[in-house]
Amino acid sequence: MNTPHTAQDRPGSPPRGLHRFTRPRPPEPERCELCGADLTAGHRHLVDTEHRSLACACPPCALLFDRPGAGSGRFRTVPGRVLADPGTTPATDAWNALHIPVSIAFFFRNSALGRPVALYPSPAGATESEIDPAAWDAAFAGSALAELLEPDVEALLVRRAGERSDCYLVPVDLAYELVGRMRLHWKGFDGGAEARAELDSFFGELTKRATDVPREAEHR
Template sequence: MPRPPRQERCELCGAQVPEEHRHLVDTEKRALACACSPCALLMARPGASHGRFRAVPDRCLADHDHRLDDGAWELLQIPVSVAFFFHNSALGRLVALYPSPAGATESEVEPSVRESVLSATRLAGELEPDVEALLVRRTGGRTECYLVPIDICYALVGRMRLLWQGFDGGAEARADLDAFFDDIRRRAGAPQGSRP
């Protein structure tokens, strides 16, 4: 008889949390931590835990006027159609990651290329270090650009790792990626199926 799934717990106070719950970024361990609502609210206050834990916000914004074009995408040298960028405060710079069968893979991006990504979207100025990311998808000759909670990006990485088959990911992974971005568009208030 299969064992029931283990109940998630807040990693600060130990309280049980529902399946849909908030996350914190542990800036010392560079990891996500599950949090109950009270602990997430507490860690959302500036200076809480001396900055070690930061609450992941839930906002999702679209930039339909970004200037991430084919040339910028080629400079990124990312072998898949999706990447996310966040400001890593421990490193003091923008980090570029993309989903792969091995998990989140960092792309070594030249500082000038990082700056071109940041200058191509108005959302870069709103990005909260460590807890939010610029999520970019290049498909069909067009690029979509969103500001999203960092935990969404790592959830995408996990989904792709589980579903990936063959060289290009396979039909199931591509369909899941399309559904994932349909949800992002809905959360960001962009029309379904829209492309910038």
């Protein structure tokens, strides 16, 4: 007589006691890359200036490296401010001199290289472009946002539409987030409709979050 199989020893089922290893496991929680503490959503980031990378940080570590010169200056906490300035609008000739092949890019001052660097979205992620310092000066001379830009940790994010430019000073991790979102939705040669919609959504969120550049900075 055939013996009926139970749910635990049915052919093809895992041996008794191994069920917990065959169930889908929840994703590992994110941890601070300096001290290993668990992180919550919306945690802050540090810039590793030696390796030109971002590191996730818990509140105490972010606060520690928010002080100038902490940790010999290798790590710097990314600020949270987003500033807007309608006066920061590179002229078409000045923009073309930067040799950016697309209508959107972000720029930051790299302290290790001693010069500004440009990056722009592409299907492969962030593509870096070298900038002639003279071209940078021509494009952003007199810009309050460029004057306020903190090296390594903040970026000028520029989006052009014809003769018009929208320019924001943003945390550098936010600029990289945009590149990641664009890459996720990128289709075809020019990004496609989904990527453009994601770009519109991102800048809509940015407009709501941004504050005007401080008045005293406009007269530097």
